[in-house]
Amino acid sequence: MAYLTLAGAILSEILATTSMKYSEGFSKLWPSLGTAAGYLIAFFLLAQTLKSMSVGTAYAIWSGAGTAVIAAIGMVFLGEAANAARILGVLLVIAGVVVLNLGGTH
Structure with missing residues (x-):
């Protein structure tokens, strides 16, 4: 269940940032x-x-996934540079x- 609510938090954050x-x-x-x-919704x-x-695990997944997806959205749909460095x-x-996740939950 935790991964389901985390997925919802990630999706909400992506939609919020795109709306911004x-x-x-x-x-x-x-x-x-x-x-x-x-x-x-994302913070809830x-x-x-x-x-x-x-x-540590939840925030790493939430922020990392959000960052990666938003960067991809910018490059694919918003005309941002899609160069090797990005x-x-x-x-x-x-x-x-x-x-970070390979390090375990302790």
């Missing part, structure tokens, strides 16, 4: 409300996850999360 891009500095109402709602679900998962950076974030 479209809020144009919080000058557009609906994307701004989407940002606020998405982050509230992350807090629920922390009841049964260590904070792709390597995303891969390093993913590798870091994997290494």
